[in-house]
Every structure is written in C-alpha cells, then in structure tokens.
Amino acid sequence: MALIVQKYGGTSVGTPDRIKNVAKRVARFHAKGHQLVVVVSAMSGETNRLIGLAKEVQSNPDPRELDVMVSTGEQVTIGLLTMALKELGLKAKSYTGAQVRILTDNAHTKARILQIDEDKMRADLDAGCIVVVAGFQGVDADGNITTLGRGGSDTTGVALAAALKADECQIYTDVDGVYTTDPRIVPEARKLDTITFEEMLELASLGSKVLQIRSVEFAGKYKVKLRVLSSFEEEGDGTLITFEENENMEQAIISGIAFNRDEAKITVMGVPDRPGIAYQILGPVAEANVDVDMIIQNVGVDGLTDFSFTVHRNEYRKAMDILEAQVVPQIKARGVNGDNKCAKVSVVGVGMRSHVGVASKMFKALADDGINIQMISTSEIKISVCIDEKYTELAVRVLHKIFDLENAPTVGKSA
Secondary structure, three states: OOEEEEEEOOOOOOOHHHHHHHHHHHHHHHHOOOEEEEEEOOOOOHHHHHHHHHHHHOOOOOHHHHHHHHOHHHHHHHHHHHHHHHHOOOOEEEEOHHHHOEEEOOOOOOOOEEEEOOHHHHHHHHOOOEEEEEOOEEEOOOOOEEEOOOOHHHHHHHHHHHHHOOOEEEEEEOOOOEEOOOOOOOOOOOEEOEEEHHHHHHHHHOOOOOOOHHHHHHHHHHOOOEEEEEOOOOOOOOEEEEOOOOOOOOOOOOOEEEEEEEEEEEEEEEEEOOOOHHHHHHHHHHHOOOOEEEEEEOOOEOOEEEEEEEEEHHHHHHHHHHHHHHHHHHHOOOEEEEEEEEEEEEEEOHHHHHOOOHHHHHHHHHHHOOOOOOEEEEEOOEEEEEEEHHHHHHHHHHHHHHOOOOOOOOOOOOO
16 A cells, blocks of 8 residues: 555646546545545636636736635635545545645745645545645645645645655646657657656756646655656556666666747846846846846956846846846946847756767757857756747757657667
8 A cells, every 4th residue: 555646737637527537547546555645736727717817807916815816726626526536435535725734935926835734634544535635825824825836736746745755746747758858849759767856857947847846846855756647548657757867778868858938038238347246136136036047147348248147038027127227227237138039948968967069069950050049058967048939949859859869768879
C-alpha cells in the first residue's frame, strides 16, 4: 500500500464527464489498497472567466478580492469530484485550502506556502477516505484567502506530497509526459522516460508549460518522487523526474528546448556607470513585485552605459511606468525604451557540463537562418537567447534538429 498524491489539471476536469472519468481512475488506485489525496484545478477556462468578470467591474482588480473570487473555481471542482467518488460507493471528503490549513504569506495572487497542517488529511486517510483538496489556494495568518499564482495547483500537489511524505506525486495533465519540446511545433519531439530535477527546473523556469516552476522547486527541496502522466490515457508510465543522472547511459548533450513568447525587453539608456547602479534600477522594480529575468549591461563608454533586462509581458507596462516616473529622473539616465514582442528560446541539458561547443553550435544554427540574438543568458546546464517573437517557432525547429533531439541517445553513442 502506498500513499499517493494525484493532481488533475483544468482540462482533466473540464466537464462533468471528465470529472467522472477522474473518479473512476482514482477508484482503481483505491481498489489496489493505496491511500489517495487528490488535488484538482478549476475546470478548464473557469479561472479566466472569473478574472474577466472581475475586470468588468474593476479595471485593476483589488488583489485580495480577486483571490476571494478566483478561488471559487477549485471549490466547484472538489465538490463535483467528491460527489462522483461517492456515486461510485467510495468514502471521500473535500477540503478547501483554508480547511486543510495551507498557510501562506499575504502576497495575494502570488502567495507562497509557509506550512501545511496534515492532521485532518491523515485522519481521513487512516479511516479509508479519499481526500480531495482544492489546488491553487491557501490562507494567510489573518484568515484571508490567498492564491498561489497561475499553475499553482501543481505546487499544492507537490507541497501536500512533501507534508504527507507521500510515496509518489502524480501530475495528470493533457500530455503523457515531458517532451523534448512542444510537439505542436515540432511533430518529431520525443517523450522523455526520465529527466533530471535540474533539467526539469530549468525547463519549467524557461517556459515549458508542463509543470509550474514552484512545484519543481518543492519536489527538489523535499525529494518528492514526481511523475507526469496523461489523464486521457490508461496506459503508460509518463515521465519520471529523477534526482540523479543516469550513469549507465550516454547522457544526451541537450534534453529539451523551452520557449516563452511572453517576454518583454526594457533598456535604460545613458546610465551612469558606477557601483550600485543595478540596484538603483532594479530595486524599485522588485519592490513592485515585478520579476526580472535576463539582464545585460553594456561596457561603459565615457562614464555611461546601457542597462537591459526582460520581464513578463503582462508586467511590461508596470515596469516601464516605474522606470519613467522614478528611476530615470533619480539616476539621471538618458531615457528608457522597450519592446514587448520578444521571445526567449532555451536549450537545456546536464550533458552540457561535459561537452564544449554547445553555445557556438546554437548561435551558428540561429545565424544561418537569419535569426538575430538580442540577449544571451547562461547557466551550467542551459543557454537562453532573447529573439524577435516572430522567429520563435523557426528557432525551436532549427535547434531541435541541430541537436538531434528526435533520436534517443544510446549506449556508446555520442549524442
């Protein structure tokens, strides 16, 4: 008997019939003697619908009240799934994030989990009950409803698995695992049987939509066994996220290619080239809760330099307003300009540690197809480039082909 946490995304519970199918799948696991905690998202499209309603009433919805609203989507799903399980003759009980007491900080719409009280869930599990928990939500110390950001149900699932010391956390979605890249762009993309935690963390942070980055961070911190599966297929082992590199197989140089179309590039021009200037520029942006991604500072000339960075496209206008109103006048920069039609394309692989020439191969492939690189960011196992959004799909296809990702590495064969 194992304790398993299963998480089902919005498409998996998008209709009453799909919810019934999820209930049948859960019932099969329960019949094998497993203890089950099931985390669910809102039905597909529901969160967007609720946000749309809020914006019809208030152009910039109050974060606290928005959390009150959007958290109701998951509450509908837990009620329906619990009813479906009871219809099958099973003992089941639903919990909101507040009822479990998933304690978070008070950063509305982007809250972080601080603590989970697992006592009620354990009592129900020991009594043979299936526990159904609303993903994406929690409660702060003052009792206010909070939400964890888009995709936050993944984080809920992994966090519950960590708190309960579950044997496995299974993330069910509309794809049957993690692929070398998006199969809708590259039909030859290959499903990976395993991927290292480091690679998955990079892919999630760089635009891969399979798992939310915070869920991968949780899995890494608490060593949660994590598996991605399809809720629409009965067979298959999905993709297992591992914590060790497979030393018995030749490691591929690149495991996957991620992309994110939601990038915006901002350049502060004529910045005084002195110590502390980066903080003076980015400090106010960070205080406004705007996440900064790629950063580049040009070599100073005559005491001045240009400072560029990227943000999420949704936060582009907020960042620009802060820079124009506060930062540029304060540091006496020449001005600020931006481009909100950028994309980030990244190659990821732990095999890069033992292979040289990955960057030059990547840059040459892009240059040969006339794709200009605007910014570059690297880590030990990834290289990211910022490019014009219109070249995103071409770049992904070119890089997938040049690194031979449609073919699995084999023993004795250099990837």
